[in-house]
Amino acid sequence: MTQKAFRNLYLHIPFCKHKCGYCDFNAYAGMDRLMPDYVAALERELATARERFPFEPLDTVYLGGGTPSLLPADLMKRLLSYIRSTFDVAADAEVTLEANPASTDETKLAAWLDGGVNRLSLGVQGFDGRALAVLERRTDAAQATSAFRLARSMGMRNISIDLIYAVPFQSLESWLETLRRGLALEPDHVSTYCLTFEEGTLLWRRRAEGRVPEVDPDLQWDHLDAACIELEGAGYRRYEVSNWSRPGFESRHNQAYWGCRPVYGAGAGAHSYATDGVAARRWWNVARPREYIAAPNPMADGEDLPARKTAAESLMLGLRTADGMAPPAGFDPELAELAAAGLIARVDGRIAPTRRGMDLHNQIALAVL
C-alpha cells in the first residue's frame, strides 16, 4: 500500500495526580518519577517514526493524556522543542495541549506558549461542587475560572473547555448553570460529554453496587437538548456529536480522526492510523508507562482494516460530524435506509447526519458496520 504521509501527530502523556472515578483512559496516578525517562522514550519513538514513516509538514500536534499539564515546565519545553527539531511543523499548525486547571500555572503556561502551543484544552468538567464530587474530580470552579483567565491573559488565543453532563443526581438546572458559567469565560470551543459508565472504572463499580444511579436516557437527552439551545444561542456550532465551536475554531486534530486521515500516535497506549485511501492499518503501543519506557519497539498490536471495513469505519466517524462526507461506494442500501429514517440527509452529493442522526448516531453506526 502506498501509505499517505502523516500530517497529524498525537503524543500521549499518561500521568495524573489522581485517577477520577469515571476515567477509563490510559492514565496513571503516582508515577511522576517516571516522567524524565518517559519523555526520553517518547523522543526515541519519535526519532524512529520519523525514519520509518512518511511525514509531511505537520498540520496538527496534540498533547493528550492523562494530564500533559502535569509535566514540569522544563520537561515539556524540552519535548516541544524536540518535536520541532525532529519534524517540520507547519507555520499555521494547530498545537494543542490538554491541561487540568489544578496544574496550570504561569510558569507552565509561559513554557507552553514559548514551545509553540497555541490551543489549550482545559479539563473543567463542571462547576457544580456536587457533580464534581460524584465525578471524583479534585478541582473546583474557582481553579477552573482562574486557570482559564490566566491562559487568556497570557495570550492563549484558542481555548477549549470540556464539560460533562448527565452526572448522577445532577438536575437540569445545575447543568444549565454549568453551561452558563462555562460560556461566561468565552471559550472558543466547548466539548460536552455525556457521562459514560465504562467497565473497570470506580464509577462502574459504584453503579453495580447500587450507590450511583445512571441518569435516565430521556433526561440525558434533555441535558443534551439544553446544551444545543444554550450553545447555539451563544453562537457556537455543533460540528460533531459532542463538540461545539465558534466559527473557525473546530479542532483540526480531531477532525483528522473523523475524516480518517493518517495520525501518528506516540507514547504509552497511543494509536496510529495509516491508510492509502482504500484499506487501512491501525496499531497501538504497549499501555503501561514502565513497559513503554523499557520497550525497544513499543508497538503492542494492530489490526488490518480491509477496504469494506475501512469504508464502514469512515462512515461511522464521518457521520459524527455536521459537515458529513462524500459517501463511499457500496453502501447505497444502508444509506437509503438511514435517509428514509431521517437520520442522514444528502446535500450537494455529500451525506451528513441530521440533528436526530447525531443524537442517535449509534443507529447510523449499526447500520453501516
Place this chain on the structure above:
Amino acid sequence: MRNFCIIAHIDHGKSTLADRLLEYTGSISQRDMQAQVLDSMDLERERGITIKLQAVRMTYPAKDGKTYELNLIDTPGHVDFAYEVSRSLAACEGALLVVDAAQGIEAQTLANLYQAVEAGLTLIPVVNKIDLDAAQPEMVAEEISDVTGIPRDQVIFASAKQGIGTEEILEAVVARVPPPHGDPTKPLRALIFDSHYDTYRGVITYVRVVDGEIIPGTKIRMMNTGSVHEVDEVGWFAPRPRPAEKLTAGEVGYVTAAIKNVVDARVGDTITTAETGAATPLPGYRQVKPMVFAGLFPTDSEKFGDLKEALEKLQLNDGALSFEPENSAALGFGFRCGFLGLLHLEIVQERLEREFELDLITTAPTVEYEVTLKRGGVITIDNPAMLPDPTMIESISEPYVKLSIIVPSAYVGPMMELCQERRGAFKHLEHRPGDRVVLEYEIPLGEIIHDFYDQLKSRSKGYASMDYEMIGFREGDLVKLDVLVAGEPVDALSLIAHRSKAQIQGRKLVEKLKTIIPRQMFMVPLQAAIGGKVIARESIPAMRKDVLAKCYGGDITRKRKLLEKQKEGKKRMKRVGSIEIPQEAFMAVLKLD
C-alpha cells in the same frame, strides 16, 4: 441374579447412591470415577436430574458366600417421563425407595412408589442423607412405613455421600428381592425399557428378557410396531459395554440390531423372534403422546434447514419428540414441536442451542385444544394462531389433569389459593405423618405449564412437590388473546386463555412486553385484543439519544468493536415489520405473575 431400580425424588441422592454401589462392588475404580456415572449426558449432570435411564450390571459376593449378578436400572426423576419410569419398573423385581432424611416423601416419589407396588415390586426403603444436620431419619422412616406398610425396622439408614449403609443395601437387595423367573425355552419376549441412538452402532436397545433368549444373528420383530431387524450384538454394561453370547430369560442387557431410529425400538415394545415368535406381547405398551407444544424458529431464517436436520437427529434418540413445519407471519418458517412436558421442551431447546449451535426463538408453550365447529366436526389445534374465527366455534375443550401436591400443612392455604387461581377444582385432602398433607385437584393442564411449578415452590418455601396425570378433555370458556405490535397482530404472541382471566393476562402481557422490547426509533404502540376488541394498551416511547460520547484516536477500534457486538445481538432479535423483538418476548407470557 437380581434386577432392581432406584425410586427417588430429584436431589434425594439417587445418582450418588448409584455411584456408591458401583464403587462398592468394584464395577468401577474410584480413580476412573467420574462423579455420578449413570447420568451421562452433560445436561443431566448440570441439572441434577436423570433424563435417560440406563442399566448397569454389578457383581457382588454376598455374605452368604454366593456371588450375585445385580442389574441396576436407572429411572428418570421427572413427571415428564412418567411412562418411561413405568417401563423400567416393569423390568425389575425390586426397587430401592430412596427418601431424603430431611425432606420426606415427595409427590413424585409417591406416584412412582404406587406404580412400583402395583407392578408387584419388592420395595427396600432407604432413608438417605442421614448425615445432614436437618435430618430426621426416624420420622421419615415412620412415614415410609406408614405409606408402604413395610415394618419400620426394615428401613435402611444411609448416607450415599459418606458411604454409610452401602453394604446393608446390597445385602438387602440379595436377601429381599426375588430372583427373576422366566422360561428360557419359551418363545422370546423381551421388554424394551429404554433405547438410545449411537452414531456408530445405530439404536442401542435396553431390554429385560422375560422369556426365551436373544442370540446375535437371529431376526427379531418388534411386536407393536412390527419392524424386523437382525441382532448384531447383545451384552450388558458394567458400566462399559460387555458383549455376550446371549441374553436369557431374567437377564437385563442391551441389544444392537442396526436399527436406524428409536421410533423402531419404542420404549414399552416387546421384542420377539421374527419366526415362531411369541403370540402376545408383554402388557403395558402405549405410544407416548406429546402434551405440550411450542413453535421453534431459527432466528436467522436461512437456518431452517439446519434446524430440520437437528430435530431429525434429536428424534433419532427421542421418540417422544414430534415436529412438523409451521409458518408464522411474524417468525417465518419453523417447526411446531410436541413435548412430554416443559422440562422436555427445555432440554430439547438447550440441546439444539448447545449441540447444534442454533439460535432459536421459542414461542410460549401451549396445550392441545379440541374445537367443536358449528358446522359440525371437531378439530384439534396445538397452536393458538390456528384457532378458527369465534363465529365458527361451537365450543372449545382443553386437557385436564389430576394434580397431587404434597406439602407441609402450614402451606396448605397458599397451595389451595394457587390451584384456585389456576382454575383447579378441589377433590381431596389427606393428612400424612410428619404434619404433611396430600392435596388433589383437577386442573387444566394449560394452567400448570405456565409458571405453576415455580409458584408452587416459592409459595411453599420450596417444600411442596407435585405430580400429575392426564384425565381427559373438558369444555371451557376459552378465548384467543391477540397481541398487536405497532398495529400489526403478531401471531407468535397469540395465546388461548380463559375468558375470566383474559383481560388481566392481556394487560400484564403488554406491560411485560413494554419492558422487554427495546426502544425503537419511533414510538411503538402495544395492544392486547380479544376478538378484534382492544382490551389493553401500552406504548414504548421512541428512543431519543443513543450515541457514544467520545470517539477519538484511541477509542475507535474499541468503540467499533462494541458496536459490532451490539449488531450481533440485534441479529438475534426477530424483525417483525420494522420492529426488533428479542427472543424473550415470545416467552413473556410465562412470567406474568
